[in-house]
Amino acid sequence: MKSKNYFSKIASALFLLFAINTNANNVEITGTSVSGNDITFNISWENSWNANVAPANWDAVWVFVKYQDCNTRLWAHTSLSTVAGDHSAASPLQVDPVADGRGVFIRRSALGGGNISATSITLRMTGLGAGPYNFKVFGIEMVNVPQGNFEIGDATSASTFNSINVTATSQSGGITSAAIGGGGPTVPATFPMGYNSFYCMKYEISQLQYVEFLNSLTFAQQQTRITTDPTSASGTYVTFGANYYRNGIVIETPGNNAAIPAVFGCDATNGVFNNVNDGQSGAMNNLSWADLAAYLDWAALRPMTELEFEKVCRGTMPRVAGEYPWGDTTINAFYSTTVVNPLQPTEAANAVVNGRCAVALGSANPGYGPLKVGVFATSTSGRSSAGASYYGAMEMGGNVVERTITVANASGVAFNGTLGDGTLTAIGNANQATWPSISTATGVGQRGGEYVSPASYARTSDRTVAGSTDATRQYTYGGRGVR
Structure with missing residues (x-):
C-alpha cells in the first residue's frame, strides 16, 4: 500500500491523529482529518452510476473506519452514527448509514453516471473515549441489488x-428440497435467498485490499x-512462499518479538x-475459507449465498440455457x-471481444494467474465484452473462485445472514458463530469457475462444485462479500 499523506495533531477530544490515505481498485480516499x-x-x-432504467440500481462505496490505540498499537473497528443527519456529503454524493453502525454506504444522490471526482465527506464517530488514536478510512466498491423476484x-x-x-413467498416460507432440486435439504426462510435487497462487492478482493487488511x-x-x-x-513472499500465480504480496518490514506486527506490500x-x-x-488468490471469512468479518461484510450469486448474475432477466453471468x-x-500492461492498474485485454473470461486455461503453471479486477471493462465495452453481471458486478464468472454458502447440505442452509462486526479473534479468525466452520468449510461451496477450470463452470447456473467442501488454500481461490 502506498501512503500519500500523513498528518498529526491534537484534537479537542485529545485524539492524536495519524491519518493514512488509501486506494483500492479505483477508489481513492485522501485528505483525512x-x-x-x-x-x-x-x-x-x-464509473459510478445511479439509474432508473434497467437494472435500476446504483453503485456505492462501503466505507468503514479503524482506529489504533497509540499506547497498545492495536487496531479496532470504529462505530459510526446510525443517524443520517450526523453525516454530510458534498454534491453529488449522499451518506447512507446502516443499523449496526459498522460503516456507511456512500453513493450518488441523484440519477447520473460517470467518474466521481474528489468529494468531501464527514462522518460522525461514536463510542470513542479520549485518545491518543490513529485512524484509517477504508473503502470497498459495491453494487446495489434491489429487492425482487428472479429465476434460478x-x-x-x-x-x-x-x-x-x-419470490417473496419463497423468502418468507422457504423452498422445499423437491422444489429447488439439486439434492440438498429444504432451504428455510432464514436463509438469504437473494429476494431481499443487498449490496455485493463490485470486484473480487484485490491484493492491495488484502495487504491493507x-x-x-x-x-x-x-x-x-x-x-x-x-x-x-x-x-519474503507470504502467500505461496514464492512469486507464484501472479501474487506479489511480500513482507516490507519484518515483525519481531512475537509482538510487533510486520508491514506488508506488493x-x-x-x-x-x-x-x-x-x-x-x-x-x-490462495485464500482459504478461513482467510476469506476473516477478511469479510474484519470489513463488516458477510459471505454470499449461491442463490444470491444467481441473482447478482441474472438479475430480473429470464433464464437462458447455458448462459454466463454476462447474460x-x-x-x-x-x-x-x-x-x-501486465500487473499495472491499466492491465487490459488485447482486444474487446464478447464473452471475455479468465477461464479454461487448463494449466496450473505458476506463471499463470488471475487478472486485474474489472480487467475487461473499458469506456466503450458493453455487458458481454466487459464480462459484467446484470447489476454491474465484475468477474462473477472466471478469474478466481467465488466461495458461496451452499444449499447442498445442512451446514449451508443453517446460515442466517449474520453480518461481520469488524472484529476478529486474538489469532485472526472470524468470530461469527453462525458462519460455516472455518476449520472444515462445511457449508461453503464454489460458484463461477476460475482461470483453470472448464469454461462450463463459469455458467450462471452451473453447480458442479457448489457443494464442494475445501478448507485449504488453493491458487484459484479468492472471493468477495455482500451486505
Missing part, C-alpha cells in the same frame, strides 16, 4: 437447480493469515516494493500471459 468525533476525507472513484436454474448447466422463481492485524493474527512467519526477511515484479506494476489491482452463451477464454 479529525475534529472531535467527526472524521473528514475526500473520496473519488470511477437453466435446465442445461451441470447440477443446476430446478427452473423456478424465487494484513497491515491492520496484530502479530498473532498475521501469523494465521499468511503462509510464512511475520518475522521473515524483507521481500512486489509482483520482484524488485522495488509498491511500484505501479506490482499487481496491486490483481484479484487476491449470453458466448465465451472467449483469456489468459494472463497475453494481457496489455
Whole structure:
C-alpha cells in the first residue's frame, strides 16, 4: 500500500491523529482529518452510476473506519452514527448509514453516471473515549441489488437447480428440497435467498485490499493469515512462499518479538516494493475459507449465498440455457500471459471481444494467474465484452473462485445472514458463530469457475462444485462479500 499523506495533531477530544490515505481498485480516499468525533476525507472513484432504467440500481462505496490505540498499537473497528443527519456529503454524493453502525454506504444522490471526482465527506464517530488514536478510512466498491423476484436454474448447466422463481413467498416460507432440486435439504426462510435487497462487492478482493487488511492485524493474527512467519526477511513472499500465480504480496518490514506486527506490500515484479506494476489491482488468490471469512468479518461484510450469486448474475432477466453471468452463451477464454500492461492498474485485454473470461486455461503453471479486477471493462465495452453481471458486478464468472454458502447440505442452509462486526479473534479468525466452520468449510461451496477450470463452470447456473467442501488454500481461490 502506498501512503500519500500523513498528518498529526491534537484534537479537542485529545485524539492524536495519524491519518493514512488509501486506494483500492479505483477508489481513492485522501485528505483525512479529525475534529472531535467527526472524521473528514475526500473520496473519488470511477464509473459510478445511479439509474432508473434497467437494472435500476446504483453503485456505492462501503466505507468503514479503524482506529489504533497509540499506547497498545492495536487496531479496532470504529462505530459510526446510525443517524443520517450526523453525516454530510458534498454534491453529488449522499451518506447512507446502516443499523449496526459498522460503516456507511456512500453513493450518488441523484440519477447520473460517470467518474466521481474528489468529494468531501464527514462522518460522525461514536463510542470513542479520549485518545491518543490513529485512524484509517477504508473503502470497498459495491453494487446495489434491489429487492425482487428472479429465476434460478437453466435446465442445461451441470447440477443446476430446478427452473423456478424465487419470490417473496419463497423468502418468507422457504423452498422445499423437491422444489429447488439439486439434492440438498429444504432451504428455510432464514436463509438469504437473494429476494431481499443487498449490496455485493463490485470486484473480487484485490491484493492491495488484502495487504491493507494484513497491515491492520496484530502479530498473532498475521501469523494465521499468511503462509510464512511475520518475522521473515524483507521481500519474503507470504502467500505461496514464492512469486507464484501472479501474487506479489511480500513482507516490507519484518515483525519481531512475537509482538510487533510486520508491514506488508506488493512486489509482483520482484524488485522495488509498491511500484505501479506490482499487481496491486490483481484479484487476491490462495485464500482459504478461513482467510476469506476473516477478511469479510474484519470489513463488516458477510459471505454470499449461491442463490444470491444467481441473482447478482441474472438479475430480473429470464433464464437462458447455458448462459454466463454476462447474460449470453458466448465465451472467449483469456489468459494472463497475453494481457496489455501486465500487473499495472491499466492491465487490459488485447482486444474487446464478447464473452471475455479468465477461464479454461487448463494449466496450473505458476506463471499463470488471475487478472486485474474489472480487467475487461473499458469506456466503450458493453455487458458481454466487459464480462459484467446484470447489476454491474465484475468477474462473477472466471478469474478466481467465488466461495458461496451452499444449499447442498445442512451446514449451508443453517446460515442466517449474520453480518461481520469488524472484529476478529486474538489469532485472526472470524468470530461469527453462525458462519460455516472455518476449520472444515462445511457449508461453503464454489460458484463461477476460475482461470483453470472448464469454461462450463463459469455458467450462471452451473453447480458442479457448489457443494464442494475445501478448507485449504488453493491458487484459484479468492472471493468477495455482500451486505
